[in-house]
Amino acid sequence: MKRLGFILFIALLIGGCDTNAVYKEYTDIEDGKWYIKNAPSFTFEIKDASVPYNIYYNLRNSLSYGYYNLYLTRYLRDASGKELESRLDELLLMDPKTGKPNGDGLGDLFDHKFLMKRNYRFPKPGKYTMQIRQYMRQDPLLNIQSVGITVEKVTPTN
Template identity: 45%
Template sequence: MRNMMLMLAVAGTLLLSACDPSRVYEQNVEMPDKNWTVDNAPVFEFAIEDTTKRYNVYFNVRYSLAYDYYNLYLQHRLTAPDSSMVSSSLTELHLMDAKTGKPEGKGSSDIYDVQSLVLKEVALPQVGTYRLQLTQYMRRDPLPNILAVGVRVEEAAK
């Protein structure tokens, strides 16, 4: 019975993800021991075939309510297939309301997911594989209660 429920959950997830025609890429990486160390800088690789379109890039963060801060600073580096720099900047994501402490994003119990638009309608001018690296840029190392980080790339609305 448990295997049947697991198979139904996986099938449902696959069906829902298949119904998202704007998504080009989405991947999340779990943090070992729910701690994000500075030297753990995940790299996300995605292929772009249509250079005439514009793309939106989101950062995904799964965190626990035990996280000590209301925000999270991330450094990103997006490189093109020829290794040229497309974008590099420091981004502040708000995980909780600074005044009320109310968690941002979707979740239940003590686990929440935030998806933040970071690069809006960006041009990706080369066909091929792009690399996006994320590094946590907080003063604490390791940074506890960050459970996973990820990237979503989608075609921008016309």
């Protein structure tokens, strides 16, 4: 059993490294019940506004999730709280025709990384906050385990 734990730990270390990531954070959804009023916020600092960034949704759901998709509303704010953008996005967690889960799975859980914004240039260096709210109109939305974001500097290879 210890050996299996060690192997999983090493696999996470190797596979979990985002060399270009300037920020990566998750919020666990208590008991897998995502209430509409629960809108996780992620505050990060951009030190270099002269380069573009890719921003991703990170999501973990169980196979018991009742839909093939997930609608999320995102809000990007600057350090003063000024809203720079809000948008409704649809994430496809499963193939709509076959029901086959997308993402990387281990047992009943599946992890997803969806591109939210490509080559985004922040207006200036500073702190920014991304807030995410589920928009499925089911309250609570069941079997979503965690949600988060990753902010990565764009390099010629990504």
